[in-house]
Amino acid sequence: MNDKREVFYAKIMLFGEYSVICDSMGLTIPYAHFKGELSFINEDKYTDLEFAYESNRQLKKYSLYLQKLIDDGELIFEFDLSSFKKDIDKGLYFESSIPQGFGIGSSGALCAALYNEYGQNKIPNSRHISKKEILNLKKIFAQLESYFHGVSSGIDPLNCYLKHPIIIQGKADLSTVGIPRNKHDEKGAIFLINTGHAGMTEPLVKLFFEQCKQHSFYKSIRDEMIPFNNNCIKSLIKGETKEFFKNLRGLSKFLLKNMEPMIPETFKEIWNIGLDTSTYYLKLCGSGGGGFLLGFTEDLEKAKFELKKHNVELIPVYKNAKVIDTIKNI
Template sequence: MNKNPLYYAKILLFGEYGIINDSQGLSIPYDFYRGAFKQSDALEGKSEKSNTSLKKYFQYLKELQESGEIIAPLDLISLEADIEAGFYFDSSIPEGYGVGSSGALCAAIYDKYAVNRIDPDTDIDKNSIVELKKILGQMESYFHGKSSGLDPLICYLKLPVLISSKEELGTVALPKPGQGKGAIFLLNSGQPGETQPMVNIFMEKMKNHGFRNVMKEEFTKYNDACIQAFLKGDTKPLFSNLKKLSHLVFEYFTPMIPSSVHELWKKGIETNAYYLKLCGSGGGGFVLGFTLDYEKAQTMLQGHQPELIHRF
């Protein structure tokens, strides 16, 4: 097991819904929120709730293992014994906010209980990353119905990952945080969201030829251009493509935009003071903001708790 048993939240900077459709994605760990296993003889409140959830999750993993369908065998005897001894997952990662609460738990369980664990410090190459994504996706499917495995992968590796396609992904270096006025931030919509209903809406929309074309021709182009510009630290093309992306999401992904930020989203595009985009599947939780003047954006977004992630 890792020497450091903390598992961080993750933020999908670019690629929400696009990665389902084979455009690029860029996901980063976010250590402001984190989770770790703890043990208590007197479980109560949050710790008792977590222990009860672990028991249910254990049953799911056990059924998977007994059916022979599990991709990576787990030491379920130790897991069960630990749960009975008062193990729980102590996490500050908010649930339903698009920052990887279930991903951190899956990463923690894999790290501690996988029989032939892929070591993030020594075994990482392109093949092992793809394999890890499959393993962790299967483990996380309990929480979302179907999981790409990306969230728990980021939580496990604790490194930024660039997704070029479903089978092609690897770790990547981010530009060093600058000292300028620009920033990436989180904005709290004030309500949790659920992944599965939002993904269902998207899949339903994908049956429409016009929407499929928008995803293929426009979304992918703007999204991938944003990633390339961000990784190069090139703010001009980043923000011109961000505006197009924010506008496109506002037009075609309205059900995924939490109602509490609807007007703020529109205001950002109209004033060019900041641009908002989805953080995860939407419907609630956090949305992501990008601005060239963080102080100005903070003033305009007062009362919505902008939370700084990265400075330009």
């Protein structure tokens, strides 16, 4: 393995969770607060050894998944499995601060790191990457990440790998995107709320697929959720704050009403308070069921004050005056 190891950040899917399955738009951004990199147990690092050994064991299991894909002639790209196995025997593990099961790309960052280190003839993670290269990467990452979730779109590891916001405008239309500077009120912010326990992606995604078989549910996704979702993305990128929060409110309300199984029971009241007071709006971060909730507010201090009444602390992700610069420079 190379001596110089690249760090890969967490991701946050601002919009498109679940709805992208039904061909909505999506918008995902890197989140540098959490990150991970490949490392070796015998290196002089201040790490949790139990975590490192468990990570090494999981990588060994993952190598069997890759071996089977290769043996069956199904792996769609070249991967140096021999070097990967040798490094595992030397104590390879994924040194990561990204919480697992919290919807911010723990498996995505790992897949990005493995492709970067062991992929052969790999597509470079350039900001000026072509749409064709992005689609090829998405397919590769979907295969790599399917081990963890049963099925994967490949978008999470793609975002972790490119380290730049990605807009999804269709299954075959993905591109990097810039978010305009200083067009939203500087008091506004994006934040996370920790529900205190991990979520389970695979069963919730399966549930969503089952629900989509019901005509009334699928119709509500198509006629309500997707328009709210797409308008949020368009207005955010254009810097249309009023239109953005109008659609965000609609999306938050829709999720609370129609996707209850994905929202932890103890946070439904908190979710509703945001809608009642208009001080903040919550949505799913990842597949839900636990992990983080994603919040947006036009006034961060007011949101903090309101949530503190209910013993809930928020974790600021980006403040508008700074978020845009941060995103643009990633």
